Amino acid sequence: MKNYISFLFxxxxxxxxxxxxxxxxxxxxxxxxxxxKYTTVDEALNNKETVxxxxxSNQSLKSIPESIFQLSKIQYLDLRNNQLSAIPKExxxxxxxxxxxxxENSLINVPAFITSLSELKVLDLAGNKISSLPISISGLTKLxxxxxxxxxxxxxxxxxxxxxxxxILKIWDNPFVEIPNSVCKIEKMDELFINSDQLLGIxxxxxxxxxxxxxxxxxxxxxxxTDENQTTKNVVKSNIANLKKLHxxxxxxxxxxxxxxxxxxxxxxxxxx
Numbered sequence: 001m002k003n004y005i006s007f008l009f010x011x012x013x014x015x016x017x018x019x020x021x022x023x024x025x026x027x028x029x030x031x032x033x034x035x036x037k038y039t040t041v042d043e044a045l046n047n048k049e050t051v052x053x054x055x056x057s058n059q060s061l062k063s064i065p066e067s068i069f070q071l072s073k074i075q076y077l078d079l080r081n082n083q084l085s086a087i088p089k090e091x092x093x094x095x096x097x098x099x100x101x102x103x104e105n106s107l108i109n110v111p112a113f114i115t116s117l118s119e120l121k122v123l124d125l126a127g128n129k130i131s132s133l134p135i136s137i138s139g140l141t142k143l144x145x146x147x148x149x150x151x152x153x154x155x156x157x158x159x160x161x162x163x164x165x166x167x168i169l170k171i172w173d174n175p176f177v178e179i180p181n182s183v184c185k186i187e188k189m190d191e192l193f194i195n196s197d198q199l200l201g202i203x204x205x206x207x208x209x210x211x212x213x214x215x216x217x218x219x220x221x222x223x224x225x226t227d228e229n230q231t232t233k234n235v236v237k238s239n240i241a242n243l244k245k246l247h248x249x250x251x252x253x254x255x256x257x258x259x260x261x262x263x264x265x266x267x268x269x270x271x272x273x
Contacts (some may be wrong), residue, residue: 025073025096026075026096026098026119027052027075032052032053032075032076032098035050035052035053036050036052036053037053037054037055038051038053038054038055039054039055039056040056041056041065041067041068044068044071045067045070045071048070048071048073049073050073051071051073051074052073052074052075052076053074053075053076053078054068054071054074054076054077054078055076055078056068056077056078056079056082057078057079057080057081057082057101058080058081058082059082060082060083061079061082061083061084062082062083062084062085063084063085063086063088064079064084064087064088064090064091066088066090069090069091069093069094070093071094072093072094072095072096073096074094074096074097075096075097075098075099075119076097076098076099077094077097077099077100077101078099078101079100079101079102079105080101080102080103080104080105080124081103081104081105082104082105083105083106084102084105084106084107085105085106085107085108086107086108087102087107087110087111087114089111089113091114091117092113092116092117094117095117095118095119096119097117097119097120098119098120098121098122099120099121099122100117100120100122100123100124101122101124102123102124102125102128103124103125103126103127103128103147104126104127104128105127105128106128106129107125107128107129107130108128108129108130108131109130109131109132110125110130110132110133110134110137111134112134112135112136114134114137114140115134115136115137115138115139115140116139117140118140118141118142119142120140120142120143121142121143121144121145122143122144122145122146123140123143123145123146123147124145124147125146125147125148125151126147126148126149126150126151126170127149127150127151128150128151129151129152130148130151130152130153131151131152131153131154132153132157133148133157133159133160134159135159136159137157137159137160137163138159138162138163140163140165141165142165143163143165143166144165144166144167144168145166145167145168145169146160146163146166146168146169146170147169147170147193148160148170148171148174149170149171149172149173149174149193150172150173150174151173151174152174152175153171153174153175153176154175154176155176155178156171156174156176156178156179156180156183156198158180158182160183161180161182161183161185161186162182163186164186164187164188165188166186166188166189167188167189167190167191168189168190168191168192168193169186169189169191169192169193170192170193171192171193171194171198172193172194172195172198172247172249173195173249176198177195177197177198177201178201179198179199179201179202181202183202183240184202184240186240189240189243190243190244190245191243191244191245191246191247192240192243192245192246192247193247193249194246194247194248194249195248195249195251196248196249196250196251196252196253196257196258196261197251197252197253199246199248199261200253200257200260200261202240203260203261203264241264241265241267241268242267242268243265243268244268244269245268245269245270245271246265246268246269246270246271247271247273248261248270248271248272248273249273250272250273
């Protein structure tokens, strides 16, 4: 009996060790929130083994300090509200990076190599001068939140729609109005931040002013269909209709258009700005 118990203990120990190794050093958000937030490079360099969160926001940085790439355990890097104009390739040394906040800088483009940050869950690019994303952006297979709001996109990057893990997408305050049909196929999306004119572009209705010929059936939010018994019913045609929250920035939206949106998203909490 003792031998049997000892054997079970050894098996349990082996499985536990394997589980820990397979998870690597990636911390879940609950654990990450318990870690100390470092706010200066010097302090972080003096505590390399304990730096999981580094916030260098509002420091007028024109480039990312090279020395932080020594901090291989960083999982949350906040560089918002600086003067950064480029993302250096050395950022790939931060292999455990889950949260990368680059909002309110002077970035013009996003390098294709960023998709090598395989653990990335949140990428915040809001408030820059970006007009395109690399085709390879869909390679971020763990990305759950993407913000490209308040940039210079003339059209919505279709590549975004191929990121099947996306839960939160922020696209408002860009010059484009037309949304690609494939945005309606993002299965896991729970929350969308969008201008009213952009949203009306993907709802099949005359008042949106869009050309019916350009609206694919796969992107219709809801429509009336008549079945074999001549009974008219409302049919949801898109994953996007199942959002939990819809944040809408009003852009010359009429009362009728607002009613149409609210009917199409009857199961969604709508928040107007």
